[in-house]
Amino acid sequence: MSNPASPPAASVLAERPPLTFPPGFLWGAATAAYQVEGAAAVGGRTPSIWDTFSHTPGRVVAGHTGDVACDHYHRLDWDVALMAELGLKSYRFSVSWPRVQPGGTGPINQEGLDFYRRLVDQLLANGIEPWLTLYHWDLPQPLEDAGGWPARDTAARFADYATLVAGALGDRVRYWTTLNEPWCSAFLGYGSGVHAPGRSDPADAVRAGHHLLLGHGLAVPAVRAAARSDVEVGVTLNLYPVIPATDSPGDADAARRIDALANRFFLDPLLRGSYPADLISDLSRVTDFGHVRAEDLTAIAAPLELVGINYYSRHVVAAPAAAAPPEPYWRKPSCWPGSEGVRFVTRGMPVTDMDWEIDPPGLVETLRRVHEEYTDLPLYITENGSAFVDVVVDGQVDDPDRTAYFDAHLRAAHQAIAAGVPLRGYFAWSLLDNFEWAWGYTKRFGMIHVDYRSQARTLKASGRWYAETIRRNGLAAE
Secondary structure, eight states, X not given: OOOOOSOXXXXXXXXXXXXXXXXXXXXXXXXXXXXXOOXXXXXXXXXXXXXXXXXXXXXXXXXXXXXXTTOTXXXXXXXXXXXXXXXXXXXXXXXXXHHHSGGGSSSOOHHHHHHHHHHHHHHHHTTOEEEEEEESSOOBHHHHHTTOTTSHHHHHHHHHHHHHHHHHHTTTOOEEEEXXXXXXXIIIIIIIOXXXXXXXXXXXXXXXXXXXXXXXXXXXXXXHHHSOTTOEEEEEEEXXXXXXXXXXXXXXXXXXXXXXXXXXHHHHHHHHSSOOHHHHHHTTTTOOOTTOOHHHHHHHTOOOSOEEEEOOOXXXXXXXXXXXXXXXXXXXXXXXXXOTTOEEOOOSOOBOTTOOBOOHHHHHHHHHHIIIIIOOSOEEEEEEOOOOOOOOBTTBOOOHHHHHHHHHHHHHHHXXXXXXOOEEEXXXXXXXXXXXXGGTTSOOOOSEEEOTTTOOEEEOHHHHHHHHHHHHTEEOOO
């Protein structure tokens, strides 16, 4: 790790009151298997859809792949030591499905599983609670070849995989997340095609979304049956507050449509046991929902112990443009099936390097909505973070914008707690700079800088700030 430097972003933090979080608040950081592990063909691991996608010319910026990534697979000891130095109370990681069950079917791969056994054991030895995500987008390629998530059988295969992993690690891992951001898997993977597997079919995207939810519903009792008695099982959704650009009826309808696809497509089946009627109507020219069986919704609404929320920004939307596009917009690949013409509006606010507007109040709105409209379950912010351009200078990385982002969003989280939201923890995204999906290695989210050539790790100023925040269990005025 690099040496301590002056506290970053002092001007941002000055004159703000100290805020203390509830006792036992779970402070963590998160990663995903394909983004950090590397060792893509080591120890019996077979290709996932992201291996295939990233090796397809034109799919990922600069032709980058996750073949090596952060080489976390070979640098496990080093990285857990960094987590301990940060003072993390929990580490959220995902298991690579093709590493532990090559091909997506059949027996467990012991060598692949041993990697996660070592990880869990080292976390526990350092007082860090393991938080295991079963699926963070790395579907085994043979299952995609057999139909992928649009095929019902994939949900059953996911439940089998969950049984294997829970049987092996369930005695030591208390917190389990079935899926990470199923919206991305379904609508970016099978709708717009900008994520793996790169397919563009609106009906397939909707079917994929449903079968991801069904896989979750089948996996929940599978994990609970194989794991320790105090296991806590949940799901992680990427949620957005959606607002109209103006008070016009057209913009209001655009907001309703995008909210249905981004948020209620998942929240309603999971926590109410049904799909929203307006969503079904909006999608009527895409699908008749014939892929949904009556018993599916009962399975999807399996009781949970927690809900994870990933938050980065909000959507501001407007009605389709009055002028007719050169061709029907619904023929173009889109992650918004049935609502392809809705326009997304920027407001001139500060943005991250991903060009996402920085909107901490949206986090308060999201947390309050889930609690007040859907559930009394404990909530966790399972991802929140920002990409900025980082440079190592004299062995240091000063990233005041990222520190200010964390500070503002944690103050928003504290505001939500004060409003009665049962928020129990916060996971910074990300522990390490990593393979940022279709952006390759061109976007950096980490609190720890990674030199991808040497694999050297350098703790950024934001990481030192976060370590101090954990130590205080809150935000101190500068």
